[in-house]
Amino acid sequence: MDNLNYYFDNIHLLGIQGMKKNTIQSILERAQYLNQKKKNRKNKILKDNLVINLFFENSTRTKASFEIAAKSMSADILNISVSSSSIKKGETLIDTAATLNAMHPDFLILRHPNSGAAEMLSKHVECSIINAGDGRHEHPTQALLDAAVIKEEGINLEGLKIAICGDILNSRVARSNIYLLTTMGAQVVVIGPPTLIPKDIERMGVKVFNDLNSGLESSDIIMILRLQNERMDGSETPSKREYYSFFGINENNLKLAKKNALVMHPGPMNRGVEIASLLADNNEISLVKKQVEMGVSVRIACLEMLKLSRNKLLK
Amino acid sequence: MKKTLFQNIRIIDGNLNIDSNKDLLIDENSILEISEPFSIKNPDYKLIKTSEASFIIPGIIDLRVESRDPGSLHTDNLETLLKSAAKSGVTTMACLPNTKPVIDDPSMVESLSLRAQNFNLTKLLIYGAASIGLNDEKMSELGLLKQAGVVGFTNANKPIYNPLLMKRILSYSTMLDLPVIQHADIPELSMDTEATESENSTRLGLRGVPSITEAMLIERDLHLVKLTNSRYHVSHVSTKEGLKAIERAKNDGLKVTCDTSPPYFILNDLSLSNYDTRYKLSPPLRSDEDRKFVEQSLKNGIIDAISSDHSPQNRDSKLLPFAQAKPGSLGLETLFSTTLSLVNSDKLPIEKAIQLITSGPAKVLNLNLGTISKGRPADLTVIDPDKSWIVKGESMNSLSSNTCFEKMPMQGIILSCWKNGINIF
Known part of the structure; x- marks a missing residue:
């Protein structure tokens, strides 16, 4: 491990914004290497380290994948579920963090419904914070795993045209991906109804399309976002059937993208809303399963990177 | 195809600013030829001769009528509505979604327009409900409504009032390039009111709504229109302050249009003096100062169109104390004459008056209509401007x-009256 260099000088992983190109590059390469090793990637890097998974929102894949990653690095891991903790009794985030901090964890993996929660916490604890999704802000490990999957397909990120389609307004996945992909030299297009496109997003270096067909044109990758149920009942969009007929990706409108274009989805999917069921299951086009698989490898790489930073910076 | 020739007829087209005598040849679809008087000769053409005083204008386009069908068939039905329109020289009109059930579902649009089409009379365009059930809570399926053929979105006789909903509707509508049509009112201020707040309402003891209510909602909307870069149309504007707000928005380059209706440039709130419920309208009749400003705004172009605001109410709904009577007036059959009265009283040049009921409304809805030129649909209305008559409901x-x-x-x-070259009245 000592000959690895991530060019990263922070003990927290809060977001992709501001992350250097060579840092991203090293995480992706390391994740690809680990992914190829599959079961043989177990190590003892985090032996005697305590990792706490603190999730204020429901999660299957992210939580499980962090847990598997930490365990394969021989860490002790503790999962705290919000429904059965003191948070339900009205404890503030800071108090919960202080309590956990007193147990001397080395890593705290946080998912929280409010943007900025991870950054706030990082100022009040001694352990490393990994942002596993904060509100509508960032979900850095998701963007990293998405990029690693694309690279694993033998596709170069530089010059690639990627369309991110759906609820951009409320999506942390979209924001982290935009930061990462534009840093790596990809061309990013966002597609969605005007009610789901946040103000001035063009300033983040992307092109905006309200028309699916023109947005898809000559895309190499289509990244489909999940549309939450409560946004499809006449609030931000009128209905599921209208959303599907204007923004649902199926094998037909996919033809407008480049030949051999691939489809990604961070999950969980709404079949028949943002993605046609048949397309979701077509493993020649859909990278959904590969995304989940890569999730573990990327998280091992991230824990490794932070462990190195801790060794270096906290001496 | 059968061809019809209007020989040596005076053509007034407010869009092209034309007023001259021509021969006009049409078939059962479109305008074939416009040329010098007596230049077209063919015994096979059906010849229409008119008196010297009469003239022909593009078919009248009406931006605001209410269909009581489906839902209130004892008040009016589709057939009488369409016949009334044809008789009024109206070739295209847009109806509000406040039928029962409300037009908030694509299938409603399809069924109503199919039924209207079968009468082969005036073309019925339809506005979709901006909110489900016109309840101002949830956005309707605006995209699917557009696919079914609607030409705009509105809450009909209620404002789109919830500011978050309005922001979202305006924003979403930009994707569909259709206008959002507003009835500018503040429900909390107008609830249970009977008239515009004034000396007159005070003397009559009628509960009044301040006339600035209209401008208050327009001003709010205009901020949202600017934010979202959307198309916005205010219907039956009736106040000076409301019009001034629209004028500022137009000068700022926003995509804003508006219409008014004849009661607001012909009548004022003094008509309410004997509590005659025929004068109960929504918005209520205004002061004479407002009326004059409306008149002036028709001339200087702040107002884009005159709409009939045709609102049938059955006898029982009007035969009530003023407070309980339903607002609204029939408007189709008086639309042309009330507009012409502005010309006869030297308030407007004739071309401008014609423009306000033809190309003006066509532009509001981006319709390829409202002008008499070769190749365009033969939607035409022939007028005798000298004949007088007395209004009788x-x-x-x-x-x-x-x-x-x-x-x-x-x-x-x-x-x-001719729709696509077919004589419908």
């Missing part, structure tokens, strides 16, 4: 007879 083509112009003398009658 009972003899109008409607199951209702509520007109706020009852017993008023009018000038100008419709001689014939």
